[in-house]
Amino acid sequence: MMADQIVLENIHKTFISKRNEPLHVLEQVELTIREGEFVSLLGPSGCGKSTILNIIAGLESPSSGQIHVNGRSISGPGNDRIVVFQEAGLFPWMNVLDNVMYGLRLKKMKRKEAREKAIAWLKKVHLGKYLDAYPYELSGGMKQRVAIARALVMEPEILLMDEPFAALDEQTRMVLHQELESLWRETGKTIIFVTHNIREALMLSDRIVLMKTRPGGIKKQYDVQAARPRNPSDSVLVHLEQKILVELEDEMEKVLREEFGIDYSLKKNNIHSDSRYDMGGYI
Amino acid sequence: MIWEAISKLGLFPAFLWPPFIVPVEPGGVTIMKTFVNGLMSGQLINATLVSLQSLLLGFVISVVVGLVLGFLIYSSKWIEDTLGFVVTALQSVPNIVWLPLAILWFGLGFSSVLFIVVLGAALSITITSSSGFKSVPPIQIRAARTMGASGFQLFRTIIFPSSVPHIISGLRLAWALAWRAVLAGELLGGGGGLGTLLDMGRSIQAMDLVFSIMIIIGIIGTLIDHVVFLQLEKAVLKRWGLQSNTA
C-alpha cells in the first residue's frame, strides 16, 4: 500500500458573499489521498470542487481545519503541486515554448536546460511542431496540452486538474483522456481531477469522491476497480455508473428544489437521456 | 482652391489671409514660401527641435513616473484610496491652469513647459496603467502563482506584460496630451520652440508664419501617432492575440 500523501482534516471554508453574508461552501471535509493515486472529485457545479482543489493547491486557505502534504502543513502554492485549469490560462504574449519554460525560469534554471526540458515535454504531448506558435493560434485541445506540459515540466509530485477538458469537444476529450492516462502511468504522479462528468471520472480514476451541496462536502467514495487502459463498456464501470447515478439524482433533486423553491421532482422514468451524465447545467 | 480664391479676392489683407501657393502680386508672401524659407533659414527647424526635445524628455519622465505611480496604486488599497484619489482629482484640472504656478516656481521657459507636460501625461499614464494592471485576467495570475511566482516577480513577469496592450493605448493618449501641453506651455510660457514662435508670428501679424507653424504641428502630431503608436499598437494587439488575425 502506498503512503498517504495528502490529508485533509475537518476542513471548513466560508466565503463572504457580495451582500456580506457568510456562505458555507465546505463543511467538515475529510479526505486522504495516497501517493500515485488518480482521484476524481465529482459533483454538480457549485458544490465546492474547485474550492477543495484550490485549498490543496495553496491558492485558497481553509477557514478552519488541517491540510498536510507529505506530512507537512502547507501555507501557500508550491512546486510540488501544480494546477491545470479549465481555461488553459496560457500567457498570450509568450509562445508555446516560453509558456512551458516559464515555471523553470522562475526556479532560475539555466535557459538551455529549461529549453531542453520544455521541448521534451511538448513532444510528449505531441506539440513538438508548435514551439513557436502563440496561444491564439492553437485550438482548445492544443492549449490544454500546453497547459499540461507546462505543469508536468515542473515535475510536481501532485497534479491538480480543475475540469481541464470540460470546454473541449467530445472527440478531443477522448483523445486527451487516453493521453492523460498513459502520462499518469508513465510518471506515477498523484492526480486529483475535478469533473462534473461521470463518465470522465469513471474512465480515469482509481477512486471517485462524490460531493454533495448545501453545505458542500463529501457524500460518498467509490473505488474503481476496473482494468486499465479503461474500456467504457467494461461491466464494472457500467455497474458503478448506475450506483453513482442513483446517489446523484438525490443530490440533483435537492439542488433543483432549492433552486426553484418548489416541490421539484425528477421524473424517474426519464433518467436514460444521455445528458444526465453531465451535470454541468443541472441537467 | 477656396482658400486661394478668398486670398485673391482681397476680402482680407494678405497678412491676415495669405495665399497658399500662388502670390497675389509677383514676389508677394505665400504660406508655401514662408514655410520653405523658414525651413531653409533654420528658424522653423530649430523651433521644431526645441519643441520635440521638450516633448520627448517630458514624455519619458511621464512614462517612468506614471508607471511607478500606477504600480503603487495597483499594489495597495491604501495608496489607491489616497494617491489614486489625488491623481483623479488633479487630472480633472486642465493642465494649462498650472502654468501660472509653474512660471512662479520655475520661471518662464523650458522647465515650466516640462512641468506642464509631465503633469498632464504622467497622470494619464498613472490612471491607464493602474487600471491595466487591475484588469489582468485572474486565471493568468493563478497559473503563475501555482508555478511559484509571487510578489514583485509576479508583477514583472505576468502582470506588467499582460497589461502592455492597455498601457500602449494609454501611452498613445498621453503622447497626444503631451504634444498639446508642449505647445500650450510654449505659447504662454516661452521656452523657444514652435509655440513661442507661433506667439511671435501673432505679435508681428505674420499669418504666413503662423500657418507654417500650424502645418508643422499637425504633421508632427499625425506622423508620430500613425507611424509610431498606431503601428506599435497593431503589433502588440496581434502578438497578444487580441485581434482577429483575418488579415
Ligand SMILES: Nc1ncnc2c1ncn2[C@@H]1O[C@H](COP(=O)(O)OP(=O)(O)O)[C@@H](O)[C@H]1O
Ligand atoms: N471567492 C469566492 N467568493 C465568494 N464565493 C465563492 C468564491 N469562490 C467560490 N464561491 C462560491 O462557492 C461555491 C463553490 O464554488 P466552487 O468550489 O467553484 O464550486 P465547483 O467547482 O464545484 O463548481 C459556489 O457557490 C461559489 O459561488
Ligand SMILES: [Mg+2]
Ligand atoms: Mg469549479
